[in-house]
Amino acid sequence: MQNIILCGAPGCGKGTQSDRIVEKYGLTHLSTGEMMRAEVASGSELGRLISSYTGKGQLVPDDVTIRMLEKHLDNLPAHTKGLVFDGFPRTENQAVELEKLMAKRGDKTALLLDIRVPEDEIIQRLLLRGKTSGRADDNLETIKQRLIVYHEQTEPVAAFYKARDLYAAVDGQGAIADITQRIEAILDSIYC
Ligand code: ADP
Numbered sequence: 724m725q726n727i728i729l730c731g732a733p734g735c736g737k738g739t740q741s742d743r744i745v746e747k748y749g750l751t752h753l754s755t756g757e758m759m760r761a762e763v764a765s766g767s768e769l770g771r772l773i774s775s776y777t778g779k780g781q782l783v784p785d786d787v788t789i790r791m792l793e794k795h796l797d798n799l800p801a802h803t804k805g806l807v808f809d810g811f812p813r814t815e816n817q818a819v820e821l822e823k824l825m826a827k828r829g830d831k832t833a834l835l836l837d838i839r840v841p842e843d844e845i846i847q848r849l850l851l852r853g854k855t856s857g858r859a860d861d862n863l864e865t866i867k868q869r870l871i872v873y874h875e876q877t878e879p880v881a882a883f884y885k886a887r888d889l890y891a892a893v894d895g896q897g898a899i900a901d902i903t904q905r906i907e908a909i910l911d912s913i914y915c
Pocket of ligand 1: 732734755757759776782813860
């Protein structure tokens with residue numbers, strides 16, 4: 724089964740779109756951001772380490788992130804169909820490691836769907852989300868830092884997938900259902 728990655732700037736809608744396509748195609752959702760928020764909420768030592776990065780809009784170090792993802796991959800039920808990675812890989816090193824993890828499972832390298840949204844809209848969306856999300860990182864200062872990190876560390880990841888012909892850009896503007904349709908048009912050609 725072809726695994727996919729939903730990637731894009733913070734607030735591009737990758738979490739929302741993951742939920743929709745996971746449901747439609749019976750895939751398994753793996754969000755490193757959600758894994759991290761759960762660890763922080765548990766009050767563990769690891770959670771405190773993680774929040775020292777997420778609270779400042781910085782990426783959590785690769786070794787911590789990859790170990791956390793690997794633990795979730797190891798615990799997947801045997802009948803798992805395709806996987807949807809949400810918010811991972813976010814660095815070139817994570818892309819290299821993910822390819823190795825996929826090979827270990829006997830899976831091909833995942834397909835990257837890059838959800839594109841202009842930066843001014845991203846900031847407006849995240850400020851709006853911050854009013855209700857309760858997320859410590861949805862404030863203007865941290866949003867700006869997350870965008871700097873995105874441009875410096877995550878945008879270059881696209882080249883890794885383009886070089887393997889495993890990259891598709893998706894227009895992330897407009898109604899949620901319209902964006903889902905654009906993603907489904909790509910996935911239908913893979914899964915049907
Ligand atoms: P968003 O895309 O809106 O920033 P996420 O839930 O994907 O939301 O991520 C929230 C935060 O969790 C990130 O800003 C980062 O600190 C941390 N994080 C999530 N995924 C990764 C990752 N793959 N590598 C490093 N840090 C991550």
